[in-house]
Amino acid sequence: MRLADKTAVITGGAGGIGRAAARLFAEEGANVLIADLSEEALAGAVDDIGSNQVSYCVTDVTNAADNDRMIAVAEQRYGAVDILLANAGIEGAVKPTLEYDEATFDRVMAVNVKGVWLGLKSVIPAMIRSSGGSIVITSSVAGLSGGPNVAPYSTSKHAVIGLMRSVAKEYAAMNIRVNTVNPSPVETRMMRSLEEGIAPGAGTTVHDRIVERIPMGRYAEPIDIARVMLFLASDDAGWITGSVYAADGGNSA
Template sequence: MQFKDKVVLITGAAGGIGIAAAKAFAKEGAKLALVDLNNEAITKAAESINSKEILLLTANVAKEEEVENYVKKTKEQYGRIDVFINNAGINGEFKNITEQTVENFQHVMDVNVKGVFLGLKYVLQVMQKQTSGAVVNTASNGGLLGAPGMSHYVASKHAVIGLNKSAALEMAPYGVRVNAVCPSGVNTEMMRRIERNAMGDQAEVARKQFEASVPMNRYATAEEIADLMVFLSSEQASFISGSYYRIDGGQGATSV
């Protein structure tokens, strides 16, 4: 119960990784504040999480006043924020750069970059005053590599890693740690959307191709990503900050 009575705030909490993270922290005794755009989905997700202390918050992470509000309500409910899992993200519609729309590009950047930035802006104010806290940003192996048809998503995740490094340096004097996880494909509904985006009605073919690109020949589970998030938030990672961790079944070993 290493997170007993600790307050853990999670965005994108109704998604596969978000739910897995909530369950993992709840198992360790944490008090939870769960944020998602979809109120029905976040309510349903909470029913599967074994915790007596869960605050449910509906917010669009790309809107500053709504981010400020979810941070304010978490602070009002619990008095502090010990861990922030800055996890909300989308993949957008796949198209080559020459065919990509400005609207789709902007939408992905709003959620994946602006949403991460705003979460950091307001949560770090709380942690700075506490002189303690741990943040885990959800990046991607797409933040380290390129991918055809995914320029908007890849660019957004490169930006998350840049924000992660800068935030870690700014917060180091205050005892606040900031790290990121960089998963390859994770066996969640988001990956189903990516498969359909890539090959339409041949989504199962896309899945086999994606899995074959991983040396371990499979997707990660959401629970495996959550386990890394828990570790990076724990005292066992007390001297780790500004880092980004591949969790990709060896995929990163195939590149420079």
């Protein structure tokens, strides 16, 4: 097993990608703590995964104390933290820049950027205590190029790449690796929301148009992204840090 005797913390763990990663990591031998805002959603995810290696902790990633508590809970339950998937994120609204309200902009930045930064600040001391670890940040293909009507989301996903590169250099000597995964459109609730924002009431029309632009001809499934995360979390990627992994079916080629 690729993650035997390791402990992973996954933010956004009740959602599509987070849940798929939790299931896969547990199958590969890890103890997994999933974190999200809703206790009901977290409990449902744990029940769905059906593994006694997976537990949960209600966490608001925009709150420093919550991040510290999340890592402390993982250490108390499992002894150490070896892996962090900084995966929590929101899409915000689909609107032109001049129509975008400040409160929504601030919320996107708080979750997608500050939430990642706080998670790193909380987990790095734990990883230093256990002589290293792997941090995988969920960015997006929207972090590799711009797109109309999603400027705050795209900005946030560019920002975490800069954060990743800086932190990777700061802590490489301590055997802490930091990388991003940049997914293409994935079959999740977030993409349904974005499709509806692009063309309200259009049904599958937007989905089909997006698929036409993807060389591999489909959206990713959450497990497609989770497999890339597994590689980066595992010792197979022991010489990889500061890197951006586009998992996008050729979309950014």
